[in-house]
Amino acid sequence: MTFAPVQGALTAAPGTKGIRFALVLPSTNTSVEREVHHLRPQDCSWHTGRIMIKAPALDSADAFGAFRECLNEAMPAALETVMTCKPDYIVMGMSAETFWGGVVGNAAFEQGVRDLTGLEVTTGATAAGEALKAFGAKRIGVVTPYQPVGDEQVVAYFTELGYDVAAITGLCSESATSIADETPEDLRRAFLSVDGPDVDALIQCGTNLECIAVAAELERELGKPVIAINAATVWHAFRVNGIQDKFQGHGSLLELH
Known part of the structure; x- marks a missing residue:
């Protein structure tokens, strides 16, 4: 399997339905927004809800546990805030918690977001x-x-x-x-x-x-x-919402699939 070099930006399909994507991520995150804002079909938009992280350390198993507790405690408030812009779909800009507990754990996480927002969600897992x-x-x-x-x-x-x-x-x-x-x-x-x-x-x-x-x-x-x-998460969120736009220069997943 080989991939040819690609260049350029997105090729947006005419008439793409404008979708408001709520992008929910930890307050400590400085990369997700930088990456996903390059990936925006015409008339769609990203709206950030930041999860307040008071325990950012990850340098031990105990610290990782404290981070997870903080994230889960603060996430409902972040969702409540971002829902005021009346988004159409939730995209999680954090992934650690979505892998926790395997397939059942990810499914429970997704259901928790649905219960809080009434919207469908894409998780990193x-x-x-x-x-x-x-x-x-x-x-x-x-x-x-x-x-x-x-x-x-x-x-x-x-x-x-x-x-x-x-x-x-x-x-x-x-x-x-x-x-x-x-x-x-x-x-x-x-x-x-x-x-x-x-x-x-x-x-x-x-x-x-x-x-x-x-x-x-x-x-x-x-x-x-x-x-x-981040490319996979954006790709999944677009495709399940019927957005088939192709993006060049960001990897073959977004260019070919």
Whole structure:
């Protein structure tokens, strides 16, 4: 499988229905908005609801647990706030919690959002699984910013979906904010560390890793899918809402599928 170099921006289909997407993310996140605002079909819009994170540390299993508790406690308020713009659809700009507890955990998370908003939702976990399915991937390599406690949940989720996780590299970022400090060189090394001739696709989790550009470049070099989770999440949200616009320069998922 090979991918030709691509250039340019989106090609928006005439008459695309304007959809208001509520983009819900941790207050510590500085990457999601930078990436998704490049991906906006004509007449559609992004509207951010920020989840107040008072415990941003991620440098241990206990800290990761405190972060999760804080996120779940504060998320209803973020949803309540963003719902005042009367969005049509919810997009989660955070992924760690959506992998927690496997397929059942992600389904419960999604149902919780539906119960609070009355709207459908795209989560990173669902989008990642669907993106890998679109490529027919079986054996995968995974990159995250997480500590081992988070990586275990990611591996369990993908395994439950039927994917064979060949390798996972967690960058062990010290805080939810410092995830965004990982450099393109860091991300490139992490992807290469989980690649191999028997690996069908590489995928990245953790929405505060600004990874779309690095993934698209590596994809062309390696000749296999390299999927950034923010690209997968946007792709899933668009496609389930009937938006078929193709985006060039952001990876083959958004260009070809």
